[in-house]
Amino acid sequence: MKINHLTSAEENxxxxxxxxxxxxxxxxMEHHTEPKPHQNTVSTYLKILVEKGYLKTEKEGRIFKYSVLVPFEDYRNFLMKEIANNFFDGSGKEILEFLFRENLVAKDDFKEYLGEDIEIKPPKIKEPKLEIAEEILNPKKDKKAKDKKKKKKKD
Incomplete structure (x- = not known):
């Protein structure tokens, strides 16, 4: 089953x-938090989510009953793979470094998976290269200008 991207409103x-x-x-309409959207707005989103393959409909008399087709876990897996590929070059190591650096994961969180004697080193934060700033702050002297100064001194 192919999972499509959702807008933030659809995801909510x-x-x-x-x-x-x-x-x-x-x-x-009963379970939605305040402020409740208009019924026509919700109806439009339901139609879109059916077209995207997230919901299915069953006609019961004059009304439709909706059922979820894409489980939450499948959508979460889809999003995590997208994030991994788009922002971390598919590298689990880079994802873990990010999680540790942002304090979203602690060493204790891994103990139950990897054992008590695991040693996790703090991630090394790469210093950004400031090439343009270096040029501005420490300009390289022009070789031609040096030659001209030397000639003037000799004369």
């Missing part, structure tokens, strides 16, 4: 839909 609604799993439009 899907968070509610994952909790409900199977629902009617009236259920969405």
């Amino acid at each position: 609604l899907m968070k509610l839909f994952w909790k409900l799993n199977s629902f009617y439009l009236k259920d969405v």
Whole structure:
């Protein structure tokens, strides 16, 4: 199953839909936090999410019952792979360095997976190269200008 990207509004609604799993439009309106969107807005998003393959519909009389097709775990896995590929060149090592640097993961979090004797070194933060700033702050003297000064001194 191919998973498509969601807009932030679609993703926010899907968070509610994952909790409900199977629902009617009236259920969405009842469970949505304040400020509640207009019913037509929610209806439009439901239609879009059905087209994207996140929801399916069953007609029950005059109304539709919606059910989630893409589980939350599948969407989360899709997003994590996208982040890994787009921002960390697919490197798990770079992801871990980021998580440690930002204090999102602690050494204790890994003990249950890797054992008690694990030694995690703090990530090395690479110093940015400031080539343009170096040129401005420490300009290289022009060789031609040096030659001209030497000639003037000799004369």
